[in-house]
Amino acid sequence: MTDLDSFRSETRAWLEANCPPEMRQPMRSEADACWGGRNWTFQSVAQRQWLEAMAERGWTVPDWPKDYGGGGLSPAETRVLREEMQRIGARPPLTSFGISMLGPALLKFGTEEQKKHYLGQIARGEIRWCQGYSEPGAGSDLAGLQTKAGDKGDHWLVNGQKVWTSYADNADWIFCLTRTSTESKQGGISFLLFDMETPGVSTKPILLISGSSPFCETFFDDVKVPKDQIVGEVNKGWDVAKYLLGHEREMISGMGLGMGGSLGATTKPADPLLRAEIAAFDVDALAFAAMSERFAAMWKAGEAHPASPSMMKYAGTELNKRRNELMMAAGGSDALEWESERSRKGATPRSWLRSKGNSIEGGTSEIQLNIVAKHILRLPGA
Amino acid sequence: MSLLTDDQKMLQETAASFLAEEGSIARQMRHWREIGCKDGFGHSLWKQFAELGLTGICIPESHGGLGLGATEAALVLEEIGRNLTPSPFLTTAVAAARAIDGTACADHWFPGILSGDAVLALAVDEGPRHAPERTGLEAKRQGNGFVLNGEKSFVVQGVSADMIVTAARTGGSPGEREGITLFAVPKDAPGLTVDSQALVDSSKAARLTFGGVELNADAVIGEVDGGWQPLSRALSAGSSGAAAELVGVASGASAMTLDYLRQRKQFGKLIGEFQALQHRAAHLYSEIEVARAAALKAAQLLDSGDDKAELHASVAKAKAADVANLSVREGVQMHGGIGMTDEHDIGLFMKREAVLGELFGDVYYHRNRVAELSGY
Numbered sequence: 001m002t003d004l005d006s007f008r009s010e011t012r013a014w015l016e017a018n019c020p021p022e023m024r025q026p027m028r029s030e031a032d033a034c035w036g037g038r039n040w041t042f043q044s045v046a047q048r049q050w051l052e053a054m055a056e057r058g059w060t061v062p063d064w065p066k067d068y069g070g071g072g073l074s075p076a077e078t079r080v081l082r083e084e085m086q087r088i089g090a091r092p093p094l095t096s097f098g099i100s101m102l103g104p105a106l107l108k109f110g111t112e113e114q115k116k117h118y119l120g121q122i123a124r125g126e127i128r129w130c131q132g133y134s135e136p137g138a139g140s141d142l143a144g145l146q147t148k149a150g151d152k153g154d155h156w157l158v159n160g161q162k163v164w165t166s167y168a169d170n171a172d173w174i175f176c177l178t179r180t181s182t183e184s185k186q187g188g189i190s191f192l193l194f195d196m197e198t199p200g201v202s203t204k205p206i207l208l209i210s211g212s213s214p215f216c217e218t219f220f221d222d223v224k225v226p227k228d229q230i231v232g233e234v235n236k237g238w239d240v241a242k243y244l245l246g247h248e249r250e251m252i253s254g255m256g257l258g259m260g261g262s263l264g265a266t267t268k269p270a271d272p273l274l275r276a277e278i279a280a281f282d283v284d285a286l287a288f289a290a291m292s293e294r295f296a297a298m299w300k301a302g303e304a305h306p307a308s309p310s311m312m313k314y315a316g317t318e319l320n321k322r323r324n325e326l327m328m329a330a331g332g333s334d335a336l337e338w339e340s341e342r343s344r345k346g347a348t349p350r351s352w353l354r355s356k357g358n359s360i361e362g363g364t365s366e367i368q369l370n371i372v373a374k375h376i377l378r379l380p381g382a
Numbered sequence: 383m384s385l386l387t388d389d390q391k392m393l394q395e396t397a398a399s400f401l402a403e404e405g406s407i408a409r410q411m412r413h414w415r416e417i418g419c420k421d422g423f424g425h426s427l428w429k430q431f432a433e434l435g436l437t438g439i440c441i442p443e444s445h446g447g448l449g450l451g452a453t454e455a456a457l458v459l460e461e462i463g464r465n466l467t468p469s470p471f472l473t474t475a476v477a478a479a480r481a482i483d484g485t486a487c488a489d490h491w492f493p494g495i496l497s498g499d500a501v502l503a504l505a506v507d508e509g510p511r512h513a514p515e516r517t518g519l520e521a522k523r524q525g526n527g528f529v530l531n532g533e534k535s536f537v538v539q540g541v542s543a544d545m546i547v548t549a550a551r552t553g554g555s556p557g558e559r560e561g562i563t564l565f566a567v568p569k570d571a572p573g574l575t576v577d578s579q580a581l582v583d584s585s586k587a588a589r590l591t592f593g594g595v596e597l598n599a600d601a602v603i604g605e606v607d608g609g610w611q612p613l614s615r616a617l618s619a620g621s622s623g624a625a626a627e628l629v630g631v632a633s634g635a636s637a638m639t640l641d642y643l644r645q646r647k648q649f650g651k652l653i654g655e656f657q658a659l660q661h662r663a664a665h666l667y668s669e670i671e672v673a674r675a676a677a678l679k680a681a682q683l684l685d686s687g688d689d690k691a692e693l694h695a696s697v698a699k700a701k702a703a704d705v706a707n708l709s710v711r712e713g714v715q716m717h718g719g720i721g722m723t724d725e726h727d728i729g730l731f732m733k734r735e736a737v738l739g740e741l742f743g744d745v746y747y748h749r750n751r752v753a754e755l756s757g758y
Contacts (some may be wrong), residue, residue, distance in 0.1 A: 264758040276746075279753040286694070286752070287676035287701040293383040294675040301385055311668045370657075372664035377640060379663065381655035 007077055011084045018053045020046035024089045033095040036125025038172045054093035055124045061099055068115050069123030075300045098122030098129040100251045102175050105244040109232045132162040132176030132218060140367050143186045143238060147220060149178035156192060158223040168203040168216035171196055181235050191237035194225045210353035249313035252362045263323060267330035278326055288319055307375035314368035317358035324352040383679050394457040404430060405467030407727050414468060415584040421542035422586035423468035432498025437475045445492045452619055452681035456626035463630020466734050468585055470501045470539045476623045478502035481547045481616035487566050487603050491545060503543035504616060505534040505590055512743040514617060517562050519592060521550035527599050530592040538741060540588025541578045544569055552607050559610040564603035571595050583733035618695040620742040622684055625677040625698035628738050632670050632709035635731035639713045659716060666712055673705040693755045700748035703739040710735045
């Protein structure tokens with residue numbers, strides 16, 4: 001038996017003993033996820049046990065180094081763990097922007113002290129993070145951001161406004177892009193970390209067309225941030241921001257697509273023309289799933305083009321929007337019900353409307369195409 | 383899905399440099415077209431495939447082949463597609479080789495494939511659309527053998543083939559998988575008429591007429607009435623291989639188009655500076671990457687004998703044909719007027735895509751297969 005085989009059998013036995021049955025039920029929506037944080041209320045005893053058991057082994061972030069709260073697993077072991085979790089339908093013990101976005105950026109750009117302090121909190125689900133990127137005047141043109149961080153000697157003084165801050169009203173800390181110089185657009189940005197309970201921070205939820213409010217407006221009014229809570233150098237925050245966006249795009253590209261399997265098998269379309277469209281979609285979805293697998297392997301092996309998350313994000317989100325359009329078509333008038341219990345409070349139309357944001361958030365499809373044209377295809381003037 | 387191994391990367395490099403050099407459009411495709419070659423491809427190049435060991439990729443080591451599989455074949459096919467190299471590789475060394483593998487027929491034909499002396503073809507279609515279950519070519523028992531009557535169409539390499547793996551019906555009725563039998567039909571079988579058809583891409587396909595072709599029982603490949611198994615094996619290998627070749631066609635056309643966008647000036651600017659074209663080029667790039675992953679996935683599943691291999695072969699063929707079609711259409715459009723001329727190569731990609739897209743079933747055939755195999 002190889003080391004990997006014995007790792008697999010040990011992992012299987014451990015999961016069998018430690019993953020509560022309730023945590024092996026499929027998640028019905030984002031609301032079933034465990035986000036952690038200072039104010040988190042566990043939805044069940046099982047959810048708490050599962051997080052604690054996994055965090056103790058460092059398996060909420062299996063491939064991070066052990067010193068930073070991770071599991072220290074190799075890429076092959078990480079894959080085995082993922083496969084074994086899938087085998088029993090285990091839910092992720094912890095979902096967070098700390099894991100998917102800030103963590104990778106800290107691993108690359110953080111000081112040793114920052115890594116020890118923040119990564120451990122993330123791995124254990126103690127601190128819930130939100131992302132302060134977009135502003136009312138800086139959407140696609142993100143580097144045009146105006147939120148100011150003034151150098152006051154022993155602290156930064158932050159003033160301005162962010163928008164589309166996901167779950168800012170539930171988050172404990174924010175990683176925030178601020179302007180520390182006006183001399184250069186991209187070269188005047190710094191990447192700050194601060195507590196959302198700092199005086200001067202306030203949030204206001206935004207109601208979406210889907211009826212939910214996953215995003216907020218976030219306001220900063222003379223917010224004092226300790227000088228050492230900066231990632232990377234002053235005015236070099238754009239590098240950190242771009243690296244983090246790569247991870248965000250990688251995450252968004254897979255959203256919603258792994259779920260549900262074949263659309264045709266779920267919807268059983270009787271209309272021959274709809275069946276044909278759904279079959280065309282299923283071909284594209286299965287082909288994209290192959291691309292996701294290949295991309296993940298290439299990304300881990302360092303063989304992927306640095307701009308390739310943009311391609312994945314573009315293709316994945318456009319596909320997810322198409323999936324939702326077809327779900328609406330297949331559902332007919334049932335898919336119009338917004339409140340009934342039998343429609344699970346309008347799950348289909350709410351998902352359809354929410355999916356429209358997929359190709360906007362994290363950089364629009366058009367921005368991703370610009371990036372592919374410039375950095376991968378090297379077209380002139382792009 | 384696994385990344386390519388070092389050995390596979392080496393094979394890919396070998397195939398890429400060999401085909402870019404020896405198999406280029408100028409040296410092969412245009413050359414044989416200009417001189418009106420009756421087979422539509424060069425036998426000397428086929429011998430070179432053999433010398434490099436490429437014809438033995440799908441042939442087991444016990445028969446003297448490389449004992450590799452669909453993944454390695456896909457790497458070669460992508461390079462064939464990129465260079466539009468006319469070659470019997472897909473039909474002979476992949477599809478027909480898979481059909482006869484493990485049968486008595488292999489002993490007879492594998493040596494010729496390995497040496498590059500033999501060309502094999504696969505005769506399945508009987509009408510303008512691929513429908514293998516609807517095989518109707520009649521094979522009646524007669525004495526110790528069979529007598530075949532009927533027609534076959536779109537037999538790629540059927541003109542130059544030394545032997546044609548032919549699907550015929552010994553039982554059941556068209557539409558049923560039971561009752562199909564595969565026969566090894568030699569090119570000089572009495573009663574066989576081979577009618578050569580020049581196709582849109584200057585390749586040659588045959589229309590075959592079987593007028594009382596008498597065959598011995600030992601011409602049967604596999605089991606009588608049980609031909610569906612080797613046939614579907616060959617068709618999955620063929621579809622997955624055609625997908626890889628289509629990815630090559632798509633990549634070749636898009637590389638040519640991107641070059642043009644970087645050179646051509648209008649309104650005092652390189653046309654590649656226009657965002658209207660940049661976004662289409664970026665979309666195409668993304669689609670080609672997805673198609674390549676699908677083709678690779680199908681090949682790897684075929685090699686591991688996975689239950690889902692047939693599904694993924696159909697996904698790969700449908701996706702790759704769709705994407706290659708987009709690539710050649712965008713290619714001709716973005717080249718503007720020059721793209722409409724015979725002198726420019728971009729149009730050759732469009733013609734090749736049309737033929738490969740149809741081979742072993744078109745986009746609609748394979749989408750329907752995906753639906754059926756997914757249970758709807």
